[in-house]
Amino acid sequence: MNADDSLPDQADTVIVGAGIVGCNLAYQLTELGRDDIVVVDKGPMPTTGGSSSHAPGIMFQTAESKILSKFAKYSRTLYSDLEDDDGVQAYNEVGGIEVARSDERMDYLQRRVEWAQSWGLPNPEILSPEEVEEKLPLVDTNEIQGGYYSPTDGQVSGVVACAALAREAMDRGAKFVPHTRTEDVETENGSVSSVITENGTIECNEVVIATNIWARQLGEKLDVHLPVTPVEHQYTMTEPLEELADNRIDVSDHPLYENYKDVSGDKVDRLLAGPDRPILRDQDNAMYFRTHGDSYGIGSYNHESVVPDPQDLGDNEEDAEQGSIHEFTEYHMNNATHPDRPDKAPRQASDELLPATEGRELEHKYNGMFAESPNGLPVMGPVQKYDGLWTAAAIWVTHAGGAGKALAEWMENGVPRLPDGPIGLRHCNVNRFDAHEGSWDFARDIGGEEYRIVYNIMHPKWVWTDHQRDIRRTPMYHSHKELDAELWAEAGWEEPHWFDSNADLLAEYGDQIPDREGWEDKYWSPIEGAETLHVRNKVGLHDMTSFNKMEVIGSDAGDFIQHLCTNDMDLDVGDVRYTLMCNENGGVRADITVTRVDDDRYLLLTTGREVGNNHVAWVSDQSPEDVVVNDVTSSLAAMVCTGPNARKVLSKVTDVDLSDEAFPFFTSQQFFIKNVPVTALRVSYAGELGWEFYTPSEYGEQLWEHLMDAGEEYDIRPYGNGALDALRIEKGFRLWGEDLHTEHNPYEAGLGWAVDLETDFIGKEAVVEAAEGNNIDHKVACLTLNDEEATILPHRPVLDGDDPIGYVHSAEYGYTVGACVVYTYLPPEYAEPGTELEIQYEGERYDATVREEPLLD
Missing domain, CATH: 3.30.1360.120 (Probable tRNA modification gtpase trme; domain 1)
Incomplete structure (x- = not known):
């Protein structure tokens, strides 16, 4: 990688940060035809010293979040095509296995299969303990109940990927400038005008903050309060293991060896050695594992949250200690400090699962940092406050390829896209945050909580209980408290989800409310059903202050x-x-x-x-x-x-x-x-x-x-x-962000009646195409489960036989129609009323029928 220390005085776009996100974005923008791009970083390149330099690069693609899975899927494809200067691939597609040590975790792994089917990941499957052992011979099968296998998971070398992405971006006209600290961004008349660095000023039209754990500091200079929180997790590598002796690799002739060693020291000999078997995750103990030649790498989130103050973060300077690494805290490896796992230290959990590591010395130990956001998703997009200011932060190596592609399309063409079409980034948009979320008090606490739950089994309706509550109260808050409201935090608002004072309504309506059990029973009360039926039959009052x-x-x-x-x-x-x-x-x-x-x-x-x-x-x-x-x-x-x-x-x-x-x-x-x-x-x-x-x-x-x-x-x-x-789902009213979003046009969403083509509006040309029957890849479909007692939750695959043809966007029991109502988008031939389909949920198949909507008129 031939970066250039000379700083230009002008550019169209300046990307601050040359880690995996900045390199991905430069690559994607230049692929779309831009060439006047400058990428600056205060560290050397490609090993800048940020998270991309120390991250072990594990790539587990499956998540409940569609956005993260789609980003990871694209990243895997992109990284598989990248090579270093000697033709060595950046991506090692060795597969990934997540094991379960409990019944609850086995149920969770089944959900991962269903999410993978929903998001289009290939060939997910559940493995028996013996099948896990076949692929991972050092795992003790007595410790596990089974595993989830994703064959296209693997590991990417962050520095190899950065070097390859930057090389191709530079070949298309981009310029990379190392050893250049960004000190400020100047604005004029509400637009960015220049980037001030320690080595000079670059006049520009756009700036992208892609500095990850350092994003908050640069944002503060612009009075933009980004809720991006640095958090620490532990990584270490064992001494050479006899059981892996055949896997020893000499990486000293790697073209990036000296550059990487300048930043990472002797651990370069392990970090550049790719895995030879599936990566492993033990989420019951918040740990993950991968081989580095004849050594096993052990990553641990299994400790109390460690949240450094952004103002105290180190820098990435030549001949300096890596800025995104803190000293390894032995106490956190050898003691049970995680509040949800108080009975077993990480080292004990590791030695139980991989007995070959027991008693072996742990070498090259460090606490590596990454960035969290309040909902665990990226912080990306155009900052409302200034024209030309963009962010790309709180993004892992796993998702950086997809995030870079979507953001580049957004910047160049106005709409975030991946190769298979538009992707809605409503939960990633930098403008989603409310004022209180920009405070360090909030970002620190919730960033730490996001770290705590990162490997926990979390219900989709779960809300914060002990941290940063009672921030925003509607004027009716005290009335709600007096009526024993079950209050959930939504964007900081304390909102009633049901009222325990309405429990007496169950005597009147209880026989119309099916019992629930299992996953769908959590964070639910039959009072919700009673309130629904009472509104249909009599009258109700609802606080909607939090609506924008x-x-x-x-x-x-x-x-x-x-x-x-x-x-x-x-x-x-x-x-x-x-x-x-x-x-x-x-x-x-x-x-x-x-x-x-x-x-x-x-x-x-x-x-x-x-x-x-x-x-x-x-x-x-x-x-x-x-x-x-x-x-x-x-x-x-x-x-x-x-x-x-x-x-x-x-x-x-x-x-x-x-x-x-x-x-x-x-x-x-x-x-x-x-x-x-x-x-x-x-x-x-x-x-x-x-x-x-x-x-x-x-x-x-x-x-x-x-x-x-x-x-x-x-x-x-x-x-x-x-x-x-x-109430709204059985009337067919859409909920934006769930069964209505940017990935579908009005005619796919069944809302063509809300379009007047005689008027002019943003997006009209594309909407006219849809009105003429073009670009209709999917149509909204309302289904009900044939089993009138059953209820399911969203994000599960809709099947024709064994083939996924869509996924559940929203689902709720319709207490008036007497069935669970499901909204999805299907290929048009499947969206016709009367079509019989199946929905996979919690390992079971539920018969469902497409219905005319609305179910209630």
């Missing part, structure tokens, strides 16, 4: 709204319209409700939870200078009163005519509920007669009390998010 709300103001606000939205947005004051926002590729960027509240003022309502801030950033980024976009999520309390008796309840607290003639569906009025000013919308995500109410936050608690008091004679009940999910 935007105010768009200006004389050109109407034209801007039309530019954003697929529907005809020529609204009169008081009109409400459901519409979509699409990206440039025609993918559904959001579904929103737009209300024209005045001549030049509109209220935009969209989903909340973790993904809602992405929509706020999108609308703000698209807005012209003469239009103001305000995020009013926190300034407006919101709730919905819905159910057959909703009109009766509201008539007790207002004189407004609520009849269908005077207050039609999808209209809005402003009036008073007793003494509280409200903007009322005749809509309901529950699909029943109902009104949504918006009022300044200080009135929220009073409004809630007025409605609860007025509804007492009609047995009004509060209901939580669990009931809301059940």
Whole structure:
């Protein structure tokens, strides 16, 4: 790799960080035709001294997260084509095996098979202990119950991959500059203008922060608070083992040997030696293993979280100790310090599983650092605050290839893509975070917790319990507490999932609520079903303050709204319209409700939870200078009163005519509920007669009390998010981020009725193509399980025989229709009502039938 210490004074794009992420991104951008790219790093190249230099490079591709699995799958393909200067491949496709020491872990490994089928990973299978031993002869089969085998898993050498990626990027015009610390990024009129380094300034149009564990520090200089947390985990290599004597490898003639040795010292002789057998993971003990020639490498997450302060991190300078490595803490290897594994030290667990390591000296020991984010996913994309500022952080070697490809497509073509099509990055978008998540107090605690759970068996509905709670409280928080709400943290909001005060409803509705057991029973209460049925039969009140709300103001606000939205947005004051926002590729960027509240003022309502801030950033980024976009999520309390008796309840607290003639569906009025000013919308995500109410936050608690008091004679009940999910899914209402997202266009999503092709909007050209029947690779399908007592959870494969043809996007029991309702996307020929299919869930197959939607009208 021929990096150049001379610093240019201008570039179109500057990538700060030449680790595996920066190298991948430069490679991908140049492959798309860019050539005016400069990559700077404060360390030597390609062994910069960051995580890419010390990481053992294990590649387990399977995850519950589709994004991570897709990134890993692409990375594996890319790395398999990379070679060093002597033609040695960067990727060792030796397979990967994850073993189970408990019944619970065996159930988890079955889920991994199903996730692999859902995400298109080839040939996943469950192995018996004997089959594990055939592939990993040193494993003690008495310690395990079985294993999960992914044959295309393996190991990548980070430095070989970096060198190969950089070489090809440089051949296409990119320039790599080592030994150059970035000190600041200058901005002008809301856009990046230059990068200031210790060796000079580079004027530029774009900057990408790809510094991983150092990302937070550079962001702080720009007043951008990236919740990227460095955490330490342990890695060590045994002395040579007699059992591996035939695997000894001399790597001293490797073309990167001297460069790597300058940064990593004598351990280069092991780190450059690839594995000769499947990589191994013992998640019950938060450990992983791979061979380095005649030595076994042992990685351990099995200790208490160690979170260094970003300000105390070392640097990667020539002849200096590697900045991403701290001194090995013997105590953490030889004592049980992990809070969830208090009975067994990591060294004991290792020696039990691999008896050949018992009593052997551990050499080349270090605590290596990597970066965590609050949800364990990458932090990537365009930073809303500055035009031209991008991030690519909290990304592992395993996922860097796919992340680099998606980000390059995003930067060059406006939409993140992988070779098999667009990929939604809603849970990776840097703009997903709320203000509190940028504090070091929050990032430290949650980064440490993400480290703690990284190998734990986590339920998809699990929420934080002991850390960083009660941050955001809706005005109705204390009322919820008084009603014994089961509160879950969603984007920092304390949101009710059900109310224990409604347990008495089980006497009335319990016979319509099937029992659950196993995985689907966790984080669920039958009260959710009772609340659902009560709303369908009587009336309920739901706190929806956390839904994201935007105010768009200006004389050109109407034209801007039309530019954003697929529907005809020529609204009169008081009109409400459901519409979509699409990206440039025609993918559904959001579904929103737009209300024209005045001549030049509109209220935009969209989903909340973790993904809602992405929509706020999108609308703000698209807005012209003469239009103001305000995020009013926190300034407006919101709730919905819905159910057959909703009109009766509201008539007790207002004189407004609520009849269908005077207050039609999808209209809005402003009036008073007793003494509280409200903007009322005749809509309901529950699909029943109902009104949504918006009022300044200080009135929220009073409004809630007025409605609860007025509804007492009609047995009004509060209901939580669990009931809301059940209510909306059996009505066929989409939930953005689950069964509606950027990977599908409006016609694939069954929402062509929300498109008016006579108007102009972002993504129209692609949407027109879809309207004409082109680019329709999948169609949304509503299925119900034939077993009326069964319930499943998302992210499991939909099968035609043994062939996966889709996966479950969302699923919830429909208490009114009497069956579990599933939404998925299928090849069009399978999406026809009446089609019989199967869904694989927890090792069982469930018969399912495609239905006409909506199931309730």
